Amino acid sequence: MSTTVTVTGMTCGCCTNKVRDKVGALPGVTGVEVDLAAGSVTIEGAAPDRTALADAVTAAGFQLAD
Numbered sequence: 001m002s003t004t005v006t007v008t009g010m011t012c013g014c015c016t017n018k019v020r021d022k023v024g025a026l027p028g029v030t031g032v033e034v035d036l037a038a039g040s041v042t043i044e045g046a047a048p049d050r051t052a053l054a055d056a057v058t059a060a061g062f063q064l065a066d
Contacts, residue, residue: 003047006039006065007057018060023048026056039065 007019016034019041024032028046035042041057048056054064 001047002042002044004040004042005053007034007041007062008039008065009062010034010036010039012036015060015062019057019062022056022060023053026052 010016010019013036016036020032020034023029023041023043026048029043029048030045032044033042034040043053057064
């Protein structure tokens with residue numbers, strides 16, 4: 001199962017790594033693909049709770065789009 005969300009504020013490869021690391025650490029997540037150009041994050045595995053996902057993205061320094 002995969003879930004795709006939009007993340008705002010990413011501008012470089014370092015940004016994508018931060019998001020990948022934080023989101024990838026969430027329980028049930030088995031893989032994370034970040035598309036810098038599209039501003040999208042695709043999460044493989046169990047879909048994380050929206051609040052936990054938003055907190056992880058914020059901890060990386062970015063915002064989860066509504």
